[in-house]
Amino acid sequence: MRSSRRRPWLVPVLLCGLAVLAARPTDGMDGDGGPGTGLGPQVARLYDDAAKATRRYEDGRREAEAQRTKALEYERRLDGQRRKIDAMREDLGRIARAQYRDGGGLPLTARMLLADDPDDLMRGQRAVSRAHRAVDRAIGENLGAQARLAAEEAEAQAAWQALEKRNADLVKLKKEIEGRLEAARSRLEGQADTSVAAGSCPGAVRLDQSDLPAGPSWMAPVETYELSASFGSGGSRWANRHTGQDFAVPVGTPVRSVGTGRVLKVSCGGAFGIQVVVEHPGGYYTQYAHLAAVAVDQGDRVGAGQWIGQSGSTGNSTGPHLHFEVRVTPEMGSALDPVPWLSQRGVPL
Structure with missing residues (x-):
């Protein structure tokens, strides 16, 4: 899963998309809808804007879901780290209890005098000391890993919440565009019916098509249907x-x-x-x-x-x-x- 640190451009891109889409639908929409006001191009632009808003929303929704999944994975790993630390602390407790039962409460000099084999006692003491240090080191490493995971989880949660807000803004914008599109479509249909009833074909109104699709020699007459x-x-x-x-x-x-x-x-x-x-x-x-x-x-x-x-x-x-x-x-x-x-x-x- 990619780290959220690698995607700093995502929110600015969505904000730019919102700004661009919010501005476009108003272009040329102040006319009275009569002949010559370019209703066809207006509808085509609004149609394209609605499709772009939908695509941006879907992209944002997928990204938000990925961020949410990432935050849940971090939380799962945090739980694992916490369980490891609890187990290590339990190990330390067992070592301390064993020392106490074996006379660990006496000074080391007294235990050596009372021991049957002082060398064995020293070896055991060194082993216990190494065990203490190993467990302490492991706990320290896990605490560091836990802190890093917590920071990454917080970052993923924040990115997810920001994306959710942007998606809500895109939904609102999409509804606004679709409302304007529906009104413009109704006016275009009325204009067409009037022309046909009068027996006068409307002249060609060139649509601002960016680029022709590359590659195929044949295609369907409409894109979505x-x-x-x-x-x-x-x-x-x-x-x-x-x-x-x-x-x-x-x-x-x-x-x-x-x-x-x-x-x-x-x-x-x-x-x-x-x-x-x-x-x-x-x-x-x-x-x-x-x-x-x-x-x-x-x-x-x-x-x-x-x-x-x-x-x-x-x-x-x-x-x-x-x-x-x-x-x-x-x-x-x-x-x-x-x-x-x-x-x-x-x-x-």
């Missing part, structure tokens, strides 16, 4: 069968292109609401529907993992989710089951 309606399932909302895979995610969740390609179509209205269709090499097309906002324009080149919009509930939808399709033509009626298609490209869902 629950699968809902699957390909081929029946239901009253579809004329025949469900033609894609639904991902249950909150409004405003960044939606990403599953692979490299070109934006073939951005449209709104009808059953799919606001949607984006991307053309990929090899003759495949992917559709992202029921969006609340788009972050690309028709003709844009996109990379795997690039944000192309934000999830919503526009069109024929009973709740926030992403409808994702894989097709062999740009139009409806040529859909493939997206789950095995992605799995073949190294993306299990």
Whole structure:
């Protein structure tokens, strides 16, 4: 177990994280929520801030648990040291009692005069003296070890309590961010519904995505999700069968292109609401529907993992989710089951 002395940076890092996260959610939140106020980027930032706060809390919780385990281990070892000292003191008591029973209360000169073999008496006296010194030395060493353990236990306890307080602050901050996120999501959804009802697609609002994920050529269209309606399932909302895979995610969740390609179509209205269709090499097309906002324009080149919009509930939808399709033509009626298609490209869902 690593010593808590090696982690002096932990609490300052958490404090810096709190300061940064506390400042960010207020950026640009004073607008009236109308077109042009950048609700999409605000939601994306808040979404990212909430995820970061969650990760920081989980990191802090694990570190606090490790510190608590360390303090409990120190306490267990302290108990062992105390038991050793008690046993050594008992040994000293036994030696003293044995000396007394063997005439240890008499002066050494008198005992030598009365002894049958003075040399044996001296040897025994030296042995007893060495035993005394050995036990005293061992007790001293154990007392020193006990003092060191007590100091380390106190340090681990203090670090644990400090981390618990930071975690409580992070929980409070996370709830505040999530409250602001929920309000911004509601405004974004209302804005999207208004645009679709008016038949005017909102223009692309570029999202501030830091870096594209490195490595994989293909990935899931959203990072965190629950699968809902699957390909081929029946239901009253579809004329025949469900033609894609639904991902249950909150409004405003960044939606990403599953692979490299070109934006073939951005449209709104009808059953799919606001949607984006991307053309990929090899003759495949992917559709992202029921969006609340788009972050690309028709003709844009996109990379795997690039944000192309934000999830919503526009069109024929009973709740926030992403409808994702894989097709062999740009139009409806040529859909493939997206789950095995992605799995073949190294993306299990």
